[in-house]
Amino acid sequence: MSVPLVVTLLLDDGAQQQFDRLRAAHFPAERNHLAAHVTLFHALPGGQLAAVQEELGRAAGRSSFDVAVTGVRFLGGGVALDLAAPELTALRARLAAAFDPWLTAQDRQWSRPHVTVQNKVAPAVARALHAELSAGFAPETVTARGLGLWHYRGGPWDPDSEFLFR
Secondary structure (H helix, E strand, O other), X not given: OOOOEEEEEEEOHHHHHHHXXXXXXXXXXXXXXXXXXXXXXXXXXXXXXXXXXXXXXHHOOOOOEEEEEEEEEEOOOOXXXXXXXXXXXXXXXXXXXXXXXXXXXXXXXXXXOEEEEXXXXXXXXXXXXXXXXXXXOOOEEEEEEEEXXXXXXXXXXXXXXXXXXX
């Protein structure tokens, strides 16, 4: 049986390092198996690998674009940084239309791109981090540099390929 595929937005190196540092500092170490990431699709069928790769290759034939880091979001048991970009919304919608027959309920409901920096902690711990990050938050702009494709095998994701924007 093939394993699910995960599609992520790839960010510029500076943003990736910054988000990785936050995640390493605040995500429970025993659960932190991944680098910081922006998930666009959580579970596309692995049996459609070639079709997914082809579509991501087509989608990457565009210029990189700016993504605004707009705020700090309380998740109940964690904290995320919210992202916004019209180009990201349009790109994700285009991919969702192409992948429509394969979308899970979770992937059909996608609406708010974010980077999770903490998850699976007690609400009081999450509230404290939310307050801390909110107090020092300043909006910034990062660059989307491409799309990442991963195989989900239950723990750390195995990389398949990257599709870099022009």
